[in-house]
Amino acid sequence: MARGVSRARTARRIAAGAAYGGGGLGLVGAAAVGLVLAEVQFAKRTVGTGLGDPPRADGLYGSEFAAPAAAGPQPGQAPLRLGMLGDSTAAGLGVRRARQTPAALLASGLAAVAERPVELRNVALSGAMSDDLDRQAGLLLDGELPPPDVCVIMIGANDVTRRMPPTQSVRHLTSAVRRLRLAGSEVVVGTCPDLGTIEPVYQPLRWLARRVSRQLAAAQTIGVLALGARTVSMGDLLGPEFAANPREMFGPDSYHPSAEGYATAAMAVLPTLCATLSLWPESDRLEVARNEDMLPVAKAASAAAGQAGTEVTQARGPWALLKHRRRRRVPAEDLAAPSTPRPADTALPPRADSPSPS
Numbered sequence: 205m206a207r208g209v210s211r212a213r214t215a216r217r218i219a220a221g222a223a224y225g226g227g228g229l230g231l232v233g234a235a236a237v238g239l240v241l242a243e244v245q246f247a248k249r250t251v252g253t254g255l256g257d258p259p260r261a262d263g264l265y266g267s268e269f270a271a272p273a274a275a276g277p278q279p280g281q282a283p284l285r286l287g288m289l290g291d292s293t294a295a296g297l298g299v300r301r302a303r304q305t306p307a308a309l310l311a312s313g314l315a316a317v318a319e320r321p322v323e324l325r326n327v328a329l330s331g332a333m334s335d336d337l338d339r340q341a342g343l344l345l346d347g348e349l350p351p352p353d354v355c356v357i358m359i360g361a362n363d364v365t366r367r368m369p370p371t372q373s374v375r376h377l378t379s380a381v382r383r384l385r386l387a388g389s390e391v392v393v394g395t396c397p398d399l400g401t402i403e404p405v406y407q408p409l410r411w412l413a414r415r416v417s418r419q420l421a422a423a424q425t426i427g428v429l430a431l432g433a434r435t436v437s438m439g440d441l442l443g444p445e446f447a448a449n450p451r452e453m454f455g456p457d458s459y460h461p462s463a464e465g466y467a468t469a470a471m472a473v474l475p476t477l478c479a480t481l482s483l484w485p486e487s488d489r490l491e492v493a494r495n496e497d498m499l500p501v502a503k504a505a506s507a508a509a510g511q512a513g514t515e516v517t518q519a520r521g522p523w524a525l526l527k528h529r530r531r532r533r534v535p536a537e538d539l540a541a542p543s544t545p546r547p548a549d550t551a552l553p554p555r556a557d558s559p560s561p562s
Contacts, residue, residue, distance in 0.1 A: 266315025
């Protein structure tokens with residue numbers, strides 16, 4: 205309990221510093237942070253990346269839901285526009301096929317739930333920090349195309365490893381979210397992942413890396429909730445599966461997720477993505493049996509940072525909803541599809557109204 209209160213208090217200070225121009229508030233002691241980051245950088249050099257550019261997944265998904273050309277435009281059948289922003293996790297670094305990237309999985313899943321085609325534009329950049337989000341938002345908003353109906357942002361790990369002050373990190377994120385919201389886009393933010401899951405990082409530095417990551421994740425939630433966005437905790441990149449099966453869930457560099465790992469992350473974000481567009485049947489009703497609750501924003505943000513896959517949504521005043529929406533993993537056969545699919549052929553996850561385990 206004391207740890208959660210401390211994290212909530214720290215996250216509040218970071219978010220307040222971001223909002224009011226505060227300086228570089230520390231997450232933990234400066235010496236400890238430097239040690240953590242040095243160890244993480246050493247881990248990245250130790251495993252080596254050896255990865256090429258992520259596959260491009262832009263295009264139309266769910267084309268089977270489009271009205272026949274002879275029928276002319278039909279109400280509600282115009283493609284939904286999905287924008288993806290962030291770092292290498294959002295870009296899908298480490299997989300070989302476009303359909304294995306989280307953006308492609310989200311686009312195909314959204315198409316299945318909405319029963320409408322989805323037009324995907326992914327402007328995420330490997331290695332990006334939060335200060336690149338303004339440029340990425342500009343790519344989605346400044347051209348001749350209409351703004352996205354909904355955007356997903358996954359960011360934060362590089363901010364931690366490259367020592368960006370947390371207040372600055374949150375300030376850049378909230379600025380981009382505000383810009384997207386003013387353009388009419390809904391926004392879902394996948395918060396900073398848990399760097400304590402990187403295998404070459406050992407104790408006690410693993411504990412410190414986890415603490416730094418979770419504090420930033422909680423501050424990100426506090427910052428964007430006030431703008432009408434929702435967050436989903438990336439935590440240890442979503443759940444006990446990563447801790448129990450690191451060889452399966454991490455890619456060949458032991459740092460970025462594998463295709464299975466990206467699918468696990470995408471399927472945790474999908475329900476929130478759909479709920480943001482009022483497409484998810486559970487809506488925002490709390491289910492006590494699933495340990496959902498209404499908490500003060502800072503406490504909700506702190507609790508979510510410690511439990512991967514948790515959604516936080518602004519409720520009213522200083523209160524937020526803490527939700528654990530139902531999700532399903534992508535079947536293994538969907539991840540082993542041919543290597544040259546068209547985006548519209550991406551395998552679709554189960555319909556939202558189909559039964560699924562908690």
